[in-house]
Amino acid sequence: DAGVIQSPRHEVTEMGQEVTLRCKPISGHNSLFWYRQTMMRGLELLIYFNNNVPIDDSGMPEDRFSAKMPNASFSTLKIQPSEPRDSAVYFCASSSEGGYTFGSGTRLTVV
Amino acid sequence: GENVEQHPSTLSVQEGDSAVIKCTYSDSASNYFPWYKQELGKRPQLIIDIRSNVGEKKDQRIAVTLNKTAKHFSLHITETQPEDSAVYFCAASSGGYQKVTFGTGTKLQVIP
Numbered sequence: 001d002a003g004v005i006q007s008p009r010h011e012v013t014e015m016g017q018e019v020t021l022r023c024k025p026i027s028g029h030n031s032l033f034w035y036r037q038t039m040m041r042g043l044e045l046l047i048y049f050n051n052n053v054p055i056d057d058s059g060m061p062e063d064r065f066s067a068k069m070p071n072a073s074f075s076t077l078k079i080q081p082s083e084p085r086d087s088a089v090y091f092c093a094s095s096s097e098g099g100y101t102f103g104s105g106t107r108l109t110v111v
Numbered sequence: 112g113e114n115v116e117q118h119p120s121t122l123s124v125q126e127g128d129s130a131v132i133k134c135t136y137s138d139s140a141s142n143y144f145p146w147y148k149q150e151l152g153k154r155p156q157l158i159i160d161i162r163s164n165v166g167e168k169k170d171q172r173i174a175v176t177l178n179k180t181a182k183h184f185s186l187h188i189t190e191t192q193p194e195d196s197a198v199y200f201c202a203a204s205s206g207g208y209q210k211v212t213f214g215t216g217t218k219l220q221v222i223p
Contacts, residue, residue, distance in 0.1 A: 033210070043155070043200065043213045056210065091154065099145050100211065102154040 006092050006103035013110055018080040021106045024073055025094030033100065034067055034077050035091040043091075049075065082110045113138040115203050117214030125222050130188045132217045134201035137182065141205040144177060144184045149198045149216075158199075159186070191221045 005024040013019050025032045033048040047057040049069045057067070064083070069075040079086055087109050093100040114137040124130045136144075145160035161168045161175045161184065168175050172191075177184045184203075188195055198218050202211040 031210075042215050045210070045212075048210055099157040099160055100147075100155075102156070104154055 004092055004094050004101050004103035006090075006106050008106060009104060010107045011109070013082055013108070015083055015110055016081045017110075018078065019082045019086075019108060019110075021077040021090050021092075021108070023075045023077070023092030023103060025075070025092070026096075026101055027073065029094035029096045029101070030072075031095045032069060032075050033093045033095075034075070035093065035102075036088045037091060037105075038088045046077070079108075082108075084110045086110050113141060113203055113205055113212040115201060115212050115214040117201050117217060119217060120215065121218045121220070123220045123222060124191050126191060126193060128191055130191055130195070130219055130221075132186045132199055132201065132219075134184050134186075134203075134214050135182055136184070136203040136212075138203070138205045139179075139182065141203040143204040143211070144175070145202050145204075145211060146173075146175060146186050147200040147202065147213075149200065151197075155200060188219075191219075193221050193223050195219060196221045 007022045031050050034046040036044045046059045047067045048055055052069045065079055067077045089105045089107050091102050091105045093102045117134045142163040146158050147155035148158045149155040159170050159173055159175055161177050172189050174187045198216045200216050201214040204211040
């Protein structure tokens with residue numbers, strides 16, 4: 001099992017550009033979570049899906065953020081337009097019976 | 112919603128000593144309490160978890176205790192080693208879809 005796979009590992013973009021982060025959960029896991037981690041705010045839950053359906057997106061900071069899960073093996077988190085304050089590490093995690101397995105994260109830098 | 116508080120925020124111990132991290136939670140419906148270890152620049156990784164029908168669980172040098180009445184749970188690391196140095200997060204879950212709420216983390220430094 002390759003675990004939760006995220007891409008890209010690093011992303012540097014200019015303010016105003018669109019950024020798309022990708023996640024492939026572990027096969028058989030029915031829940032998928034997107035987190036953002038910063039020194040100031042710690043781990044913040046942005047949105048999570050169960051059986052590909054968005055359950056709670058109350059953590060999405062603004063309308064600039066959107067997430068989709070078109071099928072059980074793929075999810076995207078999009079930021080459009082990006083701003084410097086979006087710079088953070090974005091983690092995707094999946095689970096089936098409780099404990100999360102996190103991906104390696106995407107380190108996003110918006111300049 | 113659930114609120115998880117974690118103390119201390121930083122902890123330094125001498126190698127070989129024990130370390131204890133404490134958490135409290137607010138939602139009495141929470142029934143699953145995982146602990147994660149995050150080394151610098153890496154992903155959080157599940158190290159141990161406990162469910163509400165159990166008061167204590169042990170795995171080699173780490174143990175977790177749960178007091179549901181007081182809504183407290185703790186992580187105990189014995190015979191600490193330098194490789195235990197990391198940030199540790201507690202978490203609690205009450206959601207039907209396994210959503211967990213994380214504490215703010217404890218940075219543990221084990222001094223050789």
